[in-house]
Amino acid sequence: MKRFKLGLVVGAFCWVVALTGCATPEARIQKNPEVFARLSSAQQEMIKKGQAGVGFDQEMVKLALGEPDRIVTRTDAQGTTEIWSYMIYDSNDGVLLYRGYYHRYYVWGDPFYPYYLSHSARRTREQLKVVFDATGKVASIEQEKR
Secondary structure, eight states, X not given: OHHHHHHHHHHHHHHHHHHHTTSSHHHHHHHOXXXXXXXXXXXHHHHHTTOOOTTOBHHHHHHHHOSOSEEEEEEETTEEEEEEEEEEEXXXXXXXXXXXXXXXXXXXXXXXXXXXXXXXXXXXXXXXXXEEOTTSBEEEEEEOOO
């Protein structure tokens, strides 16, 4: 019985690590060292700090910020752009409930029903917006200032 319980604990730990393994720039860099190695030292420093910059391509943004929570395509007179949004969920009194793509799973309950979805006073805000031009490079970044 002790081995079974130990197996459950180890299995749960491995599951959590698998879901959150790319939650930091360091983890994403380790997963994609070839992308990181081709960048300038200034770009590498920005990515290590979790920052994206104008002129970055999509791979570079993913290294710095992770997967976006939402992707929107906009077409206008200047052409087609892609917009990546990074969301934050908080309560009405400003308490952070959730931030980021890889934290969307609630470990202690049903993994398909995250805890922040049932919070009675939950609000969704766009914390960061990255706009890519037609060439796939970052044209602008909008970030909420708090």
